[in-house]
Amino acid sequence: MADRTPTVVELMAEHTDAxxxxxxxxxxxDDDYVVDPAALGISPELVARLATWNVEWSRRALDLGGPGDRVVEAAAWAREGLRLAHRLQNEFDALGHDIDVRCAHDDDPRPLRERRGP
Known part of the structure; x- marks a missing residue:
């Protein structure tokens, strides 16, 4: 592992803890592909919320409920991911990290700094 802070991170759910x-x-x-949020100083509360959001990805993938329920739930899950990504960007900025955050689960590829939200 190289001792280099990433300049761009992407929030993207996966069927692992990453x-x-x-x-x-x-x-x-030799740079890490998966980023450890704790190593970048992200608050434990935000790390826990991100982990819960990520676990929800796997739960939704295995859900056998009706398709209408899944569409509504998927939209709410994606909105929560975007809110968390904005919070992550805000924490990076407050810590003085020059790291752009992107969210893989919306239709806008721009870094969140270019489209500030909550």
């Missing part, structure tokens, strides 16, 4: 991914344009082969 939810932050290094998307830095200058990423080197």
């Amino acid at each position: 939810f932050l991914w290094n998307r830095s344009p200058d990423q080197q082969p």
Whole structure:
């Protein structure tokens, strides 16, 4: 592992405990691909909320409920992910990290700094 802070991270749910991914344009082969939020100083409360949101991804993937319920639930889940991504960007900024956050679960590829939210 290289001792380099990523410059771009993407919030993206996965069927593992990982939810932050290094998307830095200058990423080197020895840089970590999965980003540990605690190593970047993210608050334990936000890490817990992100982990819960990520687990919900797997739960939804295995859900056998009706399709209408899944569509409504998926939209709410995606909105929560975007809110959490904005909070992550705000925490990075407050910590003085020059890290752009992107959210894989919305239709806007721009970093969240370019589209401030809550």
